[in-house]
């Protein structure tokens with residue numbers, strides 16, 4: 001693999017859905033995206049722009065009609081069922097949902113959510129798995145006193161920390177976060193964004209954050225790509241894209257953004 005190969009490389013990706021009446025809708029068209037190790041790349045777009053479809057294509061949950069997806073230089077675009085399952089089990093790519101209540105088992109404690117995944121993968125013995133769960137919960141900054149709580153007894157931000165800790169259990173190379181903070185209040189949002197930045201720095205993780213929220217992107221993303229009607233209309237370093245928008249659609253998004261965005265952008269290094 002060439003030294004400059006990004007963890008994730010999406011080339012000329014197209015996805016077409018067939019509607020019940022047989023008509024075909026092109027949802028992604030000619031999408032390019034590159035996510036190197038130790039970087040956070042934001043994908044910005046309004047509802048219906050194709051963000052989730054892009055994430056699903058990266059995860060192998062929809063088969064593209066055109067283009068390719070490479071993970072660490074390996075073409076994973078059209079793997080067979082078995083290879084796709086093996087890749088999922090390996091957990092090299094992990095997905096973090098907007099609402100962790102959807103991904104966490106309501107009957108498992110924070111620690112059990114993690115040990116269960118490790119047991120399925122036959123990693124270590126019970127004591128080793130418990131130690132690893134404690135280590136991961138510490139990494140994401142969850143108070144150890146909360147390790148025995150089920151999701152219903154945790155705050156939204158604490159639940160998201162558990163979901164991220166669980167995702168990290170497989171030592172992923174790439175974390176795909178779909179609107180990871182939009183269900184949280186301002187302080188929960190800031191804490192989870194800071195956590196994603198820390199994981200990038202400490203683990204060298206490649207992170208893709210999908211969001212329509214520009215202030216969150218300015219907070220965490222090194223680079224952003226703007227998705228509009230299934231096409232990337234603009235891509236570059238976050239500050240450059242959000243202060244010198246080159247595309248009218250990005251300008252529209254910026255006009256609609258809250259004033260906190262300007263303050264945040266002013267603090268970003270040039």
Ligand SMILES: Nc1ncnc2c1ncn2[C@@H]1O[C@H](COP(=O)(O)OP(=O)(O)OP(=O)(O)O)[C@@H](O)[C@H]1O
Pocket residue numbers: 017018019025027045046047048049050051052053054
């Ligand atoms: N399984 C599907 N079959 C047919 N059309 C779909 C399917 N999934 C999504 N679409 C359509 O594809 C387009 C893009 O959807 P997608 O969910 O990727 O957008 P999004 O940017 O993630 O939106 P949101 O922010 O609302 O989740 C929408 O027009 C949607 O109706």
